Amino acid sequence: GAAALAIPGCGRLTAERAGAVLTSRLPLPRPFTTTLPVPGVARPADGDTAYALTQQAAQVEIIPGTRTEVWGYDGTFPGPTFDVRSGRPITVAITNKLPVPTATHLHGGVTPPQSDGYPTHLVVSEKHAAHFAPGSHLDHGRLTTGRFVHEYPLDQPAATLWYHDHRMDFTGPQVYRGLAGMFVVRDDVDDALPLPKGDKDIPLLICDRAFEADGSFRYPSADPTLLGRPGVEGPYHQGVEGDVILVNGAPWPELDVEATRYRFRLLNASNARRYELRLDPPPPDGSPFTQIGSDAGLLAAPQGLDRVPLAGAERSDVVIDFGAYPIGTRITLVNSLDTGTAGRVMRFHVARRGTEDSRVPARLADVQPLTPAQAVRRRRFDFRLSGPGEHGSRWTINGRPFDPARALATPRLGSTELWTFTSDFHHPVHVHLGHFQVHRRNGRPPSLADAGWKDTVDVRPYEVVEVLVRFTGYRGRYVLHCHNLEHEDMAMMANFDVV
Ligand code: C2O
Ligand code: CU
Structure with missing residues (x-):
């Protein structure tokens, strides 16, 4: 077990009662002072x-x-x-x-x-x-x-x-x-596109952490034998969030940019925190972000976004055109879901002119839309807190905590299925191996940010999210789970066997 x-x-992680957001026990650094x-x-x-x-x-x-x-x-x-x-x-x-x-x-x-x-x-x-x-x-x-x-x-x-x-x-x-x-x-395909390249193609791994007074990471508990005891499970219910935002491991960094386009590969690598990224100030005209790719590849065509929502593990491949701003402008990448220290992510400084040699073409890649007619099976996965019971409250899928011995589904290799995710809370649902397209949210067409091939989808409280998932590659045992990592550790995971 x-x-x-x-x-x-x-x-030396210790169990403690804590609120959802852990507060650092040292003075926070001034934002935008590290590169x-x-x-x-x-x-x-x-x-x-x-x-x-x-x-x-x-x-x-x-x-x-x-x-x-x-x-x-x-x-x-x-x-x-x-x-x-x-x-x-x-x-x-x-x-x-x-x-x-x-x-x-x-x-x-x-x-x-x-x-x-x-x-x-x-x-x-x-x-x-x-x-x-x-x-x-x-x-x-x-x-x-x-x-x-x-x-x-x-x-x-x-x-x-x-x-x-x-x-x-x-x-x-x-x-x-x-x-x-x-x-x-x-x-x-990607190489042939005239998108920003080289040092203008930058991965941004975004996560939050809290720190102890001595600089070590502050995390409430790592001992599963304590879970389920009164007072221990509390901090986990929403997952662990810190008050310091790190980008590529640095707190609220700043990047000097030329007044040209850049490609940023955004990843929310946080345990539990969700983001809604915006630019402050936004460009005088046009969309702040031009999204070109999602979790699992390029979009068929670029789309302008005012904001980029990112739940845990989601990626968004975006182009920002700093040519829209006067030289000298400082632009903050903000997280509009938080009003505290986690409301800021990093800052761009338009430091100098540059030669623009990139553009975003109107067509990017072939993305075959999946249709429900292709789905050979429908399955439903309900993500919810169950208990208190024998083991205290657990995060479950279809009422079961993770059991490595049991598979909840057996999709066939090469097939497409329609999977419906329902939830009682925010759960970023991730499927291993199978990539999917979001079909409907609450019976309606998905939002802009759901576009393209994905492997993780944010299921918000009481939502019904339908995805068309295709199983290619290999037979064998894989997992699907909530990517709120504390929910995952609290057993919100299930096997499926590709047969
Ligand atoms: Cu990013 Cu199963 O995980
Ligand atoms: Cu969850």
């Missing part, structure tokens, strides 16, 4: 297609003047950005040197089941392997000591994916400590 996976050394970092690009160890990353602890400076211990891929937070090509398979060897087991998932990847980062496919460090008698803890899992080699066929179009930890019951705390990075897939 889940509790058996807890091992010593999983942190936006751009994570380094992962280099294949063999100069070709074999990558190797080591999960390890490192001390980094996030809040100026303090040290934060992160658990990062290669000791960095965010991890290195992958920059890889569609149709060119790679391998990624993950060596675990952390005191906890890990499971690495390529979010949005069309990946064989053995490499997908299934929540009980764990890698444990050599040093801590003794805590595990092989086979004894995992009825439906796999335990590898030291290192596991993931195979990523990348038989999928250009898209902004990301990779992060997915260990059962501990994804929240382990991602919070730093186990996340960007994964950019390119292809000839």
Whole structure:
């Protein structure tokens, strides 16, 4: 069972009662005083297609003047950005040197089941392997000591994916400590478009954190054996939100830009926080954002957006034209869902003129619209809090907390199904392997921000969201779950078997 996976050394994280937003116990840095970092690009160890990353602890400076211990891929937070090509398979060897087991998932990847980062496919460090008698803890899992080699066929179009930890019951705390990075897939279609390129194509990994007085990350609890006890479950109900917004690991950074177009690959890598991004001031005319891509690839055609809503794990690939602003303008990327410190994300400074060599063409990629007539099955997944019961309140799907032994659906490889998600709260629903198109929201056409191929959709309280999901790639066991990571850890996850 889940509790058996807890091992010593999983942190000095303490259970406590807390409100939904954790407050940092140190003075917050002044916004816009650090320069936006751009994570380094992962280099294949063999100069070709074999990558190797080591999960390890490192001390980094996030809040100026303090040290934060992160658990990062290669000791960095965010991890290195992958920059890889569609149709060119790679391998990624993950060596675990952390005191906890890990499971690495390529979010949005069309990946064989053995490499997908299934929540009980764990890698444990050599040093801590003794805590595990092989086979004894995992009825439906796999335990590898030291290192596991993931195979990523990348038989999928250009898209902004990301990779992060997915260990059962501990994804929240382990991602919070730093186990996340960007994964950019390119292809000839995307390359041929006259979009901003090179240093004007920038990933923005956005997340929130709270800090202890000594600079360490503040997180309420990581011990599932405590969950369900009175007073412990409270902080989890809405997930963990911090009061500091980090972009690429830096608090409220600033980026000097030329007065030209830029492409930003926006990712909400937060555990639980949702964003609605706007530009302040907006450009004098035209849309602040031109969206060109969604979770799983380019849109058919660009669309202007005044705001970009991003629930956990969602991506939006957007172009911002700084040529619309006078030189010297400072433009804040704001989050209009928060009125406090989390209401600001980062700032752009239009520092100088530049040569404009990009544009956004009217057509981007072939996106075949799926229709309900193609769906061979309909299934319904209800995301809701159940209990209190035997184990206290749990977040469940169709009334069941996650059980690695049971599958709730068996879609056929190559088929399209219509899945309906209903909820009692905000749940960003993520399906592994299968990409989908949002068909309807509450019986009506989806909103602009639902466009394109997606792998995560925000299901708002009491909404009914219908998606047409296509299963391509591989047979085997995969999960769907809420991407509010505390909900996921509180068992809001289910298996489906592609048959
Ligand atoms: Cu981004 Cu199953 O996760
Ligand atoms: Cu949820």
